[in-house]
Amino acid sequence: MAQLSNIQVLTNGVNIQQKVLTNGRAFQFSEILDGEHAYKYYADGEWKKSTSGKTVAIINPTTRKTQYKVQACSQEEVNKVMDLAKTAQKSWAKTPLWKRAELLHKAAAILKEHKAPIAECLVKEIAKPAKDSVTEVVRSGDLVSYTAEEGVRILGEGKFLVSDSFPGNERTKYCLTSKIPLGVVLAIPPFNYPVNLAVSKISPALIAGNSIVLKPPTQGAVSCLHMVHCFHLAGFPKGLINCVTGKGSEIGDFLTMHPGVNCISFTGGDTGVAISKKAGMIPLQMELGGKDACIVLEDADLDLVAANIIKGGFSYSGQRCTAVKVVLVMESVADSLVEKVKAKVAKLTVGPPEDDCDITPVVSESSANYIEGLVKDAKEKGATFCQEYKREGNLIWPLLLDNVRPDMRIAWEEPFGPVLPVLRINSVEEGIHHCNASNFGLQGCVFTKDINKAMLISDAMETGTVQINSAPARGPDHFPFQGIKDSGIGSQGITNSINMMIKVKTTVINLPTPSYTMG
Ligand SMILES: NC(=O)C1=CN([C@@H]2O[C@H](COP(=O)(O)OP(=O)(O)OC[C@H]3O[C@@H](n4cnc5c(N)ncnc54)[C@H](OP(=O)(O)O)[C@@H]3O)[C@@H](O)[C@H]2O)C=CC1
Numbered sequence: 371m372a373q374l375s376n377i378q379v380l381t382n383g384v385n386i387q388q389k390v391l392t393n394g395r396a397f398q399f400s401e402i403l404d405g406e407h408a409y410k411y412y413a414d415g416e417w418k419k420s421t422s423g424k425t426v427a428i429i430n431p432t433t434r435k436t437q438y439k440v441q442a443c444s445q446e447e448v449n450k451v452m453d454l455a456k457t458a459q460k461s462w463a464k465t466p467l468w469k470r471a472e473l474l475h476k477a478a479a480i481l482k483e484h485k486a487p488i489a490e491c492l493v494k495e496i497a498k499p500a501k502d503s504v505t506e507v508v509r510s511g512d513l514v515s516y517t518a519e520e521g522v523r524i525l526g527e528g529k530f531l532v533s534d535s536f537p538g539n540e541r542t543k544y545c546l547t548s549k550i551p552l553g554v555v556l557a558i559p560p561f562n563y564p565v566n567l568a569v570s571k572i573s574p575a576l577i578a579g580n581s582i583v584l585k586p587p588t589q590g591a592v593s594c595l596h597m598v599h600c601f602h603l604a605g606f607p608k609g610l611i612n613c614v615t616g617k618g619s620e621i622g623d624f625l626t627m628h629p630g631v632n633c634i635s636f637t638g639g640d641t642g643v644a645i646s647k648k649a650g651m652i653p654l655q656m657e658l659g660g661k662d663a664c665i666v667l668e669d670a671d672l673d674l675v676a677a678n679i680i681k682g683g684f685s686y687s688g689q690r691c692t693a694v695k696v697v698l699v700m701e702s703v704a705d706s707l708v709e710k711v712k713a714k715v716a717k718l719t720v721g722p723p724e725d726d727c728d729i730t731p732v733v734s735e736s737s738a739n740y741i742e743g744l745v746k747d748a749k750e751k752g753a754t755f756c757q758e759y760k761r762e763g764n765l766i767w768p769l770l771l772d773n774v775r776p777d778m779r780i781a782w783e784e785p786f787g788p789v790l791p792v793l794r795i796n797s798v799e800e801g802i803h804h805c806n807a808s809n810f811g812l813q814g815c816v817f818t819k820d821i822n823k824a825m826l827i828s829d830a831m832e833t834g835t836v837q838i839n840s841a842p843a844r845g846p847d848h849f850p851f852q853g854i855k856d857s858g859i860g861s862q863g864i865t866n867s868i869n870m871m872i873k874v875k876t877t878v879i880n881l882p883t884p885s886y887t888m889g
């Protein structure tokens with residue numbers, strides 16, 4: 371039986387008296403609980419039970435048993451939340467920028483203070499290794515603070531234009547531009563970074579004067595609800611931040627096509643392509659799948675390449691959009707590289723996330739089945755297995771597939787799991803051709819000591835980012851992050867997200883006669 375106790379939290383010099391639930395090892399915020407394992411949703415500054423009377427189960431990927439339950443919010447509740455968000459946004463837009471920033475800094479501090487219980491939810495919901503789970507929460511707090519600072523700088527600046535720079539005009543018009551919020555931002559993050567990819571949408575929206583409706587991924591929802599409670603404790607106005615839970619397949623369309631939504635920021639898979647087709651005339655920020663290629667030239671430092679392939683291809687069991695998803699290596703160095711990678715794969719630890727293993731169970735049984743389908747296809751078509759294929763439940767042992775050919779599915783599809791294909795190439799052009807023939811274009815990387823060649827290859831690769839001599843990565847979080855083709859619309863990164871969540875408004879002062887300053 372869980373126990374209630376009072377814990378004093380010191381945040382930015384402010385004492386917050388809160389009730390927490392001590393469950394043996396970790397503790398959770400009691401207000402957000404509905405019973406011992408179910409959670410409420412958040413609207414109008416309060417934690418509520420859905421009137422639907424239904425809940426959605428969150429399955430622990432390791433035990434494959436129900437770990438938590440969240441409310442299955444109804445369409446009426448979504449309608450209410452949209453109204454609340456619209457009203458709250460109007461007054462928020464009139465809140466001074468420095469005050470918005472102050473609240474964000476406070477939320478960031480509270481979030482970081484609660485890194486342990488939130489990380490524990492990540493371990494249980496998405497089987498992220500324990501240390502990486504803590505890192506995700508800390509990184510999220512830093513992202514929120516950085517956004518507050520960047521927002522103060524970006525949004526505090528407007529433009530002043532004069533008319534006589536355009537042919538045919540006298541200096542009779544002064545144009546003042548400022549940056550205004552869009553309204554209600556709908557934020558939909560994916561399972562693999564539920565906290566980080568939620569705050570990367572929430573904080574730019576808020577600093578720019580927007581309100582938020584968050585629909586967390588089902589796997590990862592409880593971590594998100596804890597994160598939202600940190601914003602609640604920081605003292606944001608009622609109705610400004612709302613979090614509705616439920617299966618995307620059930621309430622997703624209703625949310626994304628809701629007339630109350632003024633902007634959608636989405637990260638996930640093909641669902642994003644469907645949303646883009648259905649959404650109305652509103653700004654979209656879409657961060658979708660990837661098939662990030664790693665091109666290895668003959669002069670590359672193969673030890674560096676092998677280390678980056680391990681980090682890039684196998685961290686969080688390959689469940690990152692920026693994971694290395696295909697290695698394109700020059701035939702002359704392929705044997706040597708494959709041997710080095712094989713040796714490192716053998717050292718990866720495999721097991722539960724609680725033990726901080728390198729390879730942990732993938733998020734769901736359906737995901738594990740999908741990965742297995744790609745492995746079987748590669749086997750039938752003659753790929754070389756560098757390790758024996760092994761699976762127990764959702765846990766798949768790391769697997770390097772050599773001599774993969776373009777007729778195999780794994781050459782093109784993203785496994786989102788710990789299975790990495792190696793294609794041997796005979797020219798740089800062949801590598802670039804394979805990379806550009808993909809329907810994805812998120813990131814890619816090239817390994818060579820020749821910076822001139824690296825630049826030419828980077829320019830030729832049709833991807834949003836190319837990393838030279840390192841594995842693909844989104845971070846640091848203020849760097850621009852974007853995909854082309856089916857990998858996305860628009861650009862993320864703190865600065866770009868703030869700019870995406872505003873509109874420019876101009877006021878033109880028309881003078882009766884030309885006026886030249888000091889003229
Ligand atoms: N480029 C990037 O940054 C990233 C890309 N990905 C991609 O996402 C895939 C796996 O992540 P996953 O979370 O499963 O991605 P999904 O696209 O399945 O889900 C992403 C989010 O969308 C929600 N959703 C599902 N259906 C709808 C709908 N009809 N309308 C609105 N929202 C909906 C999900 O909710 P629910 O969980 O309730 O279904 C979840 O919150 C990978 O294959 C990868 O390609 C993942 C992470 C990052």
Ligand SMILES: O=C(O)[C@H](O)COP(=O)(O)O
Pocket residue numbers: 562563567637689690691692693842843844845
């Ligand atoms: O969603 C993802 O997979 C991330 O955007 C990748 O982030 P990372 O490169 O910082 O791990």
